[in-house]
Amino acid sequence: MLHKTNGIVLRTVKYGDTSLIVSIFTELFGLQSYIVNGVRSSKPKAARGNLFQPGNILELVVYHQEIKNLQRISEFKLGFIFNSLHFNIVKNTVALYMIELLQKTLKEPEQHLELYYFAENALKVLDTAEMPIAANLPLFFTLKVGEYLGFKLNGRFSEYTPYLDLQEGHYIDLPPHHIHHLDPIGSELTDAISQCTDAAQLGNIAMNKERRRKLLYAYLEFFRLHLPEFVEMQSPPILHDILDA
Structure with missing residues (x-):
């Protein structure tokens, strides 16, 4: 059965001489893998394979069968x-x-x-964003992805709750008896980031490159604490080098 859905390309792998296997985060079906034939030949039509660049937002017409791990795309x-x-x-x-x-x-x-919808909008925002919005967007994006996956930070930063306990996921009055927590400055910045309702507000949050780096790694540690299958990411060191952040 055919379905229309939007999707964000996550990963593309060459398959055979002319085909691709593409991992796409779709609006209707979540994460799906598709085989796309004939998009890597020398024929002009094959140039459409470039549309499967990671990050691209596609309009798709797809075949979908629940019992299959590998689906097919009719139109894109x-x-x-x-x-x-x-x-x-x-x-x-x-x-x-x-x-x-x-x-x-x-x-x-x-x-x-x-x-x-959040991820699609974040990519569109990034396309037009200026610094420091673009530099702060990874922090905002990481916190929001965690929230949508079910581990939202609870409480608010205040003079009475100046420490963010990453293990328990809430703000507390004293440092916990473990290393998975943020100091008052990092906790206050995290609260400010998580309270943003519009990406433009990220431009009002000032921090130096070392603080931004430490916060991102702390947020990824937060993911590891709450998602046992979460593995180390390769992009953060490259991100910090490029951003000088």
Whole structure:
């Protein structure tokens, strides 16, 4: 049966001489793998295979059968045309971080509508964002992905609760008896980031490159504490080098 759905390309692997196997986070079916034939030959039609670049948002018509691990695509085209994301090295690196985080956290082929809409919008925002919005977007994106996956930070930073306990996921009055917590500065910044309702607000949150780096690694540790299958990511060191952040 054919279905229309949007999807975000996460990963592309060459298959055979002319085909691709593509991992796509779809609006309707969550994470899915598709085989796409005939898009790597010398024929002009094969140039359409370039549309399966990680981060691209596609409009798809797909065959879907619950019992299959590998689905097929009937039709595909760009659902959104990026102006700078694929050409600006900073934005492209931020996008690759976002895509890798989705790859590492989405394991089951189940619908995540709110997360899908958030991720699609975040990529569109990144395309037009300026610094420091782009530099702070990975922090915001990471916290929000965790929230949509079910481990939201509870409480608020205040003079009475100045420490964020990452193991328990809430703000507390004194440092806990373990290493998985943020100091008052990091806790206050995290609260400010998590309270943003619009990406433009990220531009008002000032921090130096070392603080931004430490926060991102702390958030990824938060993921490891709450997602046992979460494995180390490759993109953060590259992200920090490119952002100088």
